[in-house]
Amino acid sequence: MDSYGDSTALAAAYLIAALTWFIFAVVFYVLGSLFLMKIFEKAGVEGKWRAWVPFYNVMIFLKLGDLSPWLAFGFLLTWVPFLGWLVGIAMAVLMVLAAWRVGLKLQKSGAWVVLYIFLSIVWLGINAFDKSRWNPNIVPASWAGNGFLADRTVWQGIPVQPSAQAPAPGYGAPQGYQPPAAQGYA
Template sequence: MDSYSDPTAVYAALAGFYLTFFIFLIAVYVVGSIFMMKIFDKAGVQGRWRAWVPIYNQMVFLKLGDLSPWLILITIVASVIPILNFFTGIASAVLLCIAAWRIGLKLQKGAGWVVLYFFLSIVWLGINAFDKSRWNPNIAPASWAGNGFFGDRTVWQGVPVQPSAAPAGGYGAPQGYQPPAAQGYAAPAAPQQPTYPQPPQGFQPPAAPQAPQQGFQPPAAPQAPPVTPPAAAPAAPVTPPAPPVTPPAPPAPPAPPAAAPDAPANGEQPSE
């Protein structure tokens, strides 16, 4: 009996094929979720579980790409209608490519990287997940930021609002915007105030001095001792004037010689 004509063998081969394909899809989904989880970490998304929930992870992906997250949900719901399956599939692919382009800009990637995402999205996710790029939220808002249908207007706890989610006619971020932390693009933190040691428990600070009562006169300040003028220096001794010099008396005139007595005549002796 030919084995190709045995239905059991055909069913077994089909079952093996579908099982292998299912395992392959599960592996691709797990790897893709790990890559998306790393990208969410760079974007500052809180809660890694968001990358593992089907459909919801694509909604967060669109939100990070400056698109309304409800667009992907609309396309999935519209795909239930058989005639719209083809168009909703194209719309979903276009939305994801636009979100990947905006996310790539925030991860320092050019617009050409969208081609890689379109053909090999798993490779695009892996490169952006593990390279050294950092999330930069300070890029120019998207051109559709003011559109009420395509622009992101949702605020989810744990998912940072992107700067392109701006009101119509302006580029300001909506109230409650918080840039992702620890990405290297946040403004520098204000310097912390120095901390001082706290007093021990039960410590009572000393009471402030009370104001003097009425009528209280504070003691007078001690008077400075009188300043005694310095004693005058003793006067220098006065040198007495020199006595006047008396001119010497003129010499007395010589006395006239006494007259000699007359000699006695004839040899007589003078009588006594």
């Protein structure tokens, strides 16, 4: 047997494996975008196109999960040698936190996040097509006030989460305070 035949068979096997991987990647991307489109629709996000833009849809998902959407840029650091796998783990944790918060807003218990961890595409599909409604009035997360993870961005077409709303100006009135009655000039 000649070495040319062996290398041709090996190249064909690599080509078939690459083509199979590409087809799976396209199918998962289309399904994920379709499911995100439905979840964004439930959340009141304007424009179905937002779910189909590769990096932007992750930013919106983080924002709906009460995390700063700018944290999505951490995915760019996963290409750095040695540091990449640490950042990858941190980004996976952030996505799980966002999924937990989105699940709570879609009337799911916290245990549903386990499904997201192991089968995120199934979690997205269930949340996209079940009869749950979006409830933005969930108690804000502990990181939602101040800090690195807090969401303080306001984008047109994306509803502002209660934790991201700016506080009212001023100090506010003390409890039980009644302003004096207005008196006119005599």
